[in-house]
Amino acid sequence: MNKTSIRIGAGAGYAGDRIPPAVELARHGQLDYLVFECLAERTIALAQLERRQQPDKGFDPLLAERMRAVLPVCMAQGTRIISNMGAANPLQAGHEVLRVAKELGLQGVKVAVVQGDDVLKRLLTDGLDLPLIDSDAPLSSLQDRLISANAYLGADALLPALQTDAQVILCGRVADPALFLAPLMHHFGWAANDWPQLGQGILVGHLLECAGQITGGYFADPGFKGVPNLARLGFPLAEVQADGSAVITKVNGSGGCVTVATCTEQLLYEIENPARYLQPDVVADFSQVRLTPDGADRVRATGANGQQRPDTLKVTVGYHDGYIGEGQMGYAGPGCVARGQLALELVRQRLQDAGLGQLEARYELIGVNSLLPQAQATTEPNEVRLRVAVRSPARQQAQLVANEVEALYTNGPAAGGGATKSVREVVAAAAVLVPRGWAQPDVTLLG
Structure with a gap:
């Protein structure tokens, strides 16, 4: 709580996302938190069908592979992992993480499992x-x-898990930006009714939640919008200050780019009303958001606001x-x-x-x-x-x-x-x- 800033990386933007960019973030991003957002609208229904047929399934099929790739380095560097890869069976997903940890010979791994969305x-x-x-x-x-x-649970559902000493926090359905807002609230001690502050935190989460989309994925259009080294697209991270202001960037040397244009496209992505972005934690207001260059592959995001939650x-x-x-x-x-x-x-x-x-x-x-x-x-x-x-x-x-x-x-x-x-x-x-x-x-x- 005494740190004046926090670094959060986006390790996935959907269930089938690529794993190498997350490994790069874990190794070189100097992260406090690595977040994997892996649940789309229908994904959890499909997972529920799988759980009915196999009671020990129903979580993200890439969970074990992702954990094998990033858990050792995250444990070594003190980076906590947050993810909705629990899908329809978060508790069994937690046991799967422990199984992978044992397989890798990692000692002392703890997993906090958040349930209650069903x-x-x-x-x-x-x-x-x-x-x-x-x-x-x-x-x-x-x-x-x-x-x-x-x-769709909010960040408040994740806070008790963050208050444990678990290195991995797994949940099912949680609003995508809340996966990023929760560690900000936990780290900086933001109040659950500080609506302007929470609105800025939702902005950070919304910009990061689709991972590679803000670093040039789904952006490139040859001849109009060039993206360098797209084959090695790097995933984003945010450097967030205690007031909620943030710089979106990526690991030096990774592919892709972070520009005002990439950030603007992601800011508007899936937003019906920028002035009233309904979230379980806050009604966020992005109408006055400012995106400004802050160096190479660095964009500063400020100006979000918020009103009382629904x-x-x-x-x-x-x-x-x-x-x-x-x-x-x-x-x-x-x-x-x-x-x-x-x-x-x-x-x-x-x-x-x-x-x-x-x-x-x-x-x-x-x-x-x-x-x-x-x-x-x-x-x-x-x-x-x-x-x-x-x-x-x-x-x-x-x-x-x-x-x-x-x-x-x-x-x-x-x-x-x-x-x-x-x-x-x-x-x-x-x-x-x-x-x-x-x-x-x-x-x-x-x-």
Whole structure:
């Protein structure tokens, strides 16, 4: 608490993120904390399905690999790890970290596990009349298809874990910026109702939460926005002062860049209203944020504010939403577009004859109109790839879609090849707002 600044690194921005940049941060970032943000909207519902089938699973599949890569150096340097890699099974994830520590011969590793975000039972008991966000329907409209319901906890849920001597803090669903705000509150002793200060902390968390996006990933556009050495993209870290002002930077010599432009794109990412960014800890106000250069690959972020936190918590609800049957086929050479279009019409007619014509569907030629549906080829491409995807309530119908595309081999235009087909279950996400008291976080210390 006597330090005047703190260094926090972003080791991941999604579940499948690359591991080498996190190792580079751990080794050379001189970090106090390394944060792995690995939960998207539907990720936890998929993890809940896995946990039902295998009770000892349901956490991030890369957890062990990430821990093998960074835990030894973090232990040696005194860097604490915070992550939502616990997903649907934080407690088992904690035991997995201890297993990896034992495998590596590390002594004295402790893990603090934060639980309490799973509110499915409470919703089924008391919340079926709650309205879905962005819909007029009540939650009861999804009742028979529900998989999961997890509340976005705030930094306050993580603080008791940070007050232990655990080197690793694992949780499930927590608001992404809260993973970064919590160590700031813990380290600097910020009050839970210091809304302007918390708003600045949320700014730091929001800038870091997507990892490589702020160092040039998802930014590069050759000829317009160049990013040096993108193959060795480095992940960001923040040097944060006690007043919440921060400098976003990266490890010297790592690839990518940190500029006002990269930071501006990340600042606006997934923000509906910059003046009212709703978080469980605070309603953050980014409308007066200033991003200013502070040297090479260094951008200073200041000017965030905040207002009193909401009385409710957002809950992401995962539910079954049918199946998607998909098939692809490639056509090349002269006339490939005409052959591809003929193949699409054949599949469309055959599915209509099978009684599936009313289902939601995509019929497209990749290379012509798959991303821009109204586009027309201005010149004849050398190759196209047909794609048909249909959403259906039954797996058998989805399988028929995939089979009909494959059947183009011998029942369609000339010279089709490279067919692929798949059927996958659709797990969709919705959201409701619940009273804050419905989530009861608790901490278990392992090790």
